[in-house]
Amino acid sequence: MVDAGLFDDVMSRIDAGNLQLTGEGGFLPEMVKAVLERGLQAELSEHLGYEKGDPAGRGSPNSRNGTTPKTLASEVGDLRLDGPRDRAGSFEPRLVPKGARRVGGLDEMIISLYAGGMTIRDIQHHLARTIGTDLSHETISKITDAVAEEVKGWQARPLEEIYPIVYLDALVVKVRDGHQVKNRAAHIAIGVDLDGIKHVLGIWVQATEGAKFWAGVCAELKNRGVQDVLIVCCDGLTGFPEAIEATWPQTTVQTCVVHLIRAAMRFVSYTDRKRVAVALRPIYTAPTADTAENALLSFADSDLGKRYPAAVATWENAWERFIPFLAFPPEVRKIIYTTNAIESLNYQLRKIIKNRGHFPNDDAVIKLLWLAIRDIEDKRARERVKEAGLPKGTSRKAPGKLVEGATVQGWKAALGALAITYPDRLAQHIN
Known part of the structure; x- marks a missing residue:
C-alpha cells in the first residue's frame, strides 16, 4: 500500500472526513474483515484439499457450501464476517473458531481498561463511543472474571523458604457487605528474597478482627513454604505482632x-x-536504645514536647515496637526505616481505585489490585524497551520496576550485616 501510494490516499480521505478509521464501515474493520475472510477461505481450501473452482475437486466427498454471517467484536469495531462452510460440517476454523464472538486484542484491551480503574459500565460506554462495539455488561464482566483463576493461582503459588525482610502496608477500599458499604483494609505484603529482589507475596482484604485475620494470613504464608522471616516492617497493625510471633517466634x-x-x-x-x-x-538516628530514650525524654521536657503531649505519647506507645530498629547497623536501618517500597505501589493503586466507588466483594478487590500491579509493571517494561537501543550516556526517562522484580539498593552490605546478626538462620540458605 505504501509503495503504490494507496496509504497516502487513504490518509488524505481520513483527513478530509470522507473515511473513518474505526467503527461500522471504517477502514480498519473492513481491512481486518477482508483479511479474516481470505484467511478462512484458505483454511477451508487446505481442509478440502483443493482451491475454490479447481476441477480437481469434482467428485470430492466434501465441498464448499456457501457462508454463514457472523458478527465479531474487535478492538477496531464490530466485524461482520461471512464464514465459509463445508457440506460435511467437518471444517473447524482456527483463525476464527466456531463460537468465537471476539477477535484480536479486545479481551486484552478490556482487561487493561479494567486494570486502569474503569468500571464495567465505563468500559461498556468507552467501547461503544470509541470503536462502535456494543458489548453487554455480562460479557465484559465474564471477560474480567476470566482472570479469576489466574489470580487464585498467583495467590496460592509456592514461596521461598526464607525472606529476610517483609514489608506490609494497607490501603482502604470500600466493599459492599449486604445492604451496606463498609471500609476495609486491603493489605499487600512485599518480601525481599536472599538476592535482594522484591516480590509481591499476596493481597488480603481484612474482613475480621485483627488477631484472627493475621493468624490466617501467617498460616497461609507458612503453608506456601515460608519457614522463616527475619524482619517484618509494618505500621502498628492490631494483632499482627502476636500472629507473627506465634508463627515465626x-x-x-x-x-x-x-x-x-x-x-x-x-x-x-x-x-x-x-x-x-x-x-x-x-530519637530515630540514635546509636543505641538508651540514647534514643534520652532524646525522647529531652523532647518531652522541651517547649515543643509540652505543647504537643500527644506527639510524645505516640512515640511512647510505640516504643517497644520501635526500638528493635536501633539494634541494627546503618546498612540494615536504611532498608527497614520505611515501608516506602510498598507505599509507592499503594500510591499508584490509590489513583486507580479512587473513582470506582465500591467493590461488590473482597475477591473483586484482590482481582483489580493484582491486575493493576501487573498492568503498571507491563507499562514500565514497555517504556524501558523503547529506550533499550539508545547509546550509552543518553539520558533515560523510563521508570524502573516498581516492585515486582526490583532490587533493593545497598542489598549486599545489608545482607552481610544480617548474616552477622542472624548467623544460624541465614548460613544454611546462603552457603
Whole structure:
C-alpha cells in the first residue's frame, strides 16, 4: 500500500472526513474483515484439499457450501464476517473458531481498561463511543472474571523458604457487605528474597478482627513454604505482632519509622512541623536504645514536647515496637526505616481505585489490585524497551520496576550485616 501510494490516499480521505478509521464501515474493520475472510477461505481450501473452482475437486466427498454471517467484536469495531462452510460440517476454523464472538486484542484491551480503574459500565460506554462495539455488561464482566483463576493461582503459588525482610502496608477500599458499604483494609505484603529482589507475596482484604485475620494470613504464608522471616516492617497493625510471633517466634516486628513520624505530626500545627521534625531526628538516628530514650525524654521536657503531649505519647506507645530498629547497623536501618517500597505501589493503586466507588466483594478487590500491579509493571517494561537501543550516556526517562522484580539498593552490605546478626538462620540458605 505504501509503495503504490494507496496509504497516502487513504490518509488524505481520513483527513478530509470522507473515511473513518474505526467503527461500522471504517477502514480498519473492513481491512481486518477482508483479511479474516481470505484467511478462512484458505483454511477451508487446505481442509478440502483443493482451491475454490479447481476441477480437481469434482467428485470430492466434501465441498464448499456457501457462508454463514457472523458478527465479531474487535478492538477496531464490530466485524461482520461471512464464514465459509463445508457440506460435511467437518471444517473447524482456527483463525476464527466456531463460537468465537471476539477477535484480536479486545479481551486484552478490556482487561487493561479494567486494570486502569474503569468500571464495567465505563468500559461498556468507552467501547461503544470509541470503536462502535456494543458489548453487554455480562460479557465484559465474564471477560474480567476470566482472570479469576489466574489470580487464585498467583495467590496460592509456592514461596521461598526464607525472606529476610517483609514489608506490609494497607490501603482502604470500600466493599459492599449486604445492604451496606463498609471500609476495609486491603493489605499487600512485599518480601525481599536472599538476592535482594522484591516480590509481591499476596493481597488480603481484612474482613475480621485483627488477631484472627493475621493468624490466617501467617498460616497461609507458612503453608506456601515460608519457614522463616527475619524482619517484618509494618505500621502498628492490631494483632499482627502476636500472629507473627506465634508463627515465626524469632521474627522481629518493626514499626515503620516514617509512619511513626507521620502519626506524631498529626497533632502538630503546620507552623511548628519543621521544628518538631528536627527535634525528633535524634530519637530515630540514635546509636543505641538508651540514647534514643534520652532524646525522647529531652523532647518531652522541651517547649515543643509540652505543647504537643500527644506527639510524645505516640512515640511512647510505640516504643517497644520501635526500638528493635536501633539494634541494627546503618546498612540494615536504611532498608527497614520505611515501608516506602510498598507505599509507592499503594500510591499508584490509590489513583486507580479512587473513582470506582465500591467493590461488590473482597475477591473483586484482590482481582483489580493484582491486575493493576501487573498492568503498571507491563507499562514500565514497555517504556524501558523503547529506550533499550539508545547509546550509552543518553539520558533515560523510563521508570524502573516498581516492585515486582526490583532490587533493593545497598542489598549486599545489608545482607552481610544480617548474616552477622542472624548467623544460624541465614548460613544454611546462603552457603
